[in-house]
Amino acid sequence: MLSLALAAWVAGQGQALEMSYPVEPDLTGVTVRWSDHAVPFTRRGDRWLAAVGVDLDSRPGDHAVDVTFSYADGRTKVVNEPVLVNAVQYPTTELQVEERFVELSPEDQARADREAAETSAIYDTFTAQRYWTDAFEVPVQGAKDGRNFGHRRVFNGQPRAPHSGADLRATTGTPIHAANRGRVVLAKDLFFSGNAVYIDHGQGLFTTYLHLSKIDVAVGDIVERGQEIGLAGATGRVTGAHLHWGVRLVDARVDPFSLVRIGAQ
Ligand SMILES: [Zn+2]
Secondary structure, three states, X not given: OOOOOOOOEEEEXXXXXXXXXXXXXXXXXXXXXXXXXXXXXXXXXXXXXXXXXXXXXXXXXXXXXXXXXXXXXOOEEEEEEEEXXXXXXXXXXEEOOOHHHOOOXXXXXXXXXXXXXXXXXXXXXXXXOOOOOOOOOOOOOOOOOOEOOOOEEEEOOEEEOOOOEEEEOOOOXXXXXXXXXXXXXXXXXXXXXXXXXXXXXXXXXXXXXXXXXXXXXXXXXXXXXXXXXXXXXXXXOOOOOEEEEEEEEOOEEEOHHHHXXXXXX
16 A cells, blocks of 8 residues: 655745644654754644745755654654755746935945844744734735746846745725734834835744835734725835735745635645
């Protein structure tokens, strides 16, 4: 008889990956070692589930991760699981923005550097608590998709970092809703991002909402899934009003819609 004990995990660059195992008698916990974090699985019905992210710039090909199974009698078993990362060809987009966002003044450069350090420190925190229990939702009511995730970008003729979120159509003043329950960890104006809200959902999962015209939450607030957190706008480095929605999933930049598609719970 064929053994189906080993799952083959497959995901594209920039995609969320759901790992899942069946419930077994006496199995009390599952964790996966992902990007130097121990990510716990959550039991849902007859499955153990965890959502992890394959970064936009992950090396395509075979990877392996350690999964630890814990049993009621105190025993643990570690299985080295293969993960296949498929290359995804993302297009290049050329954009024209105000020159001050491409050739930065010394003051703006210092500010942008300071803010980059601040946001990377946020992403370096791994909150053990898991704030959410339901699937992630799109933050603009009725939006079915976003644009530009992963695009290599050239601003005013100069190459810049790839686009790490999805752009959703939204006119200035459109209500923006939290994609899920979490804690607000940043709520202020940033040089490139304009008015920005960052939500920590716990266990390495963050969502970001950029270029807002108005912010309705403050750092430390616990927001519920679907709660209004601000209004769409055109602040920061933009070509027009829209919502930039980003997901950071255990250190990986992933397409937010890939998180919605797996129904991460
Ligand atoms: Zn964007």
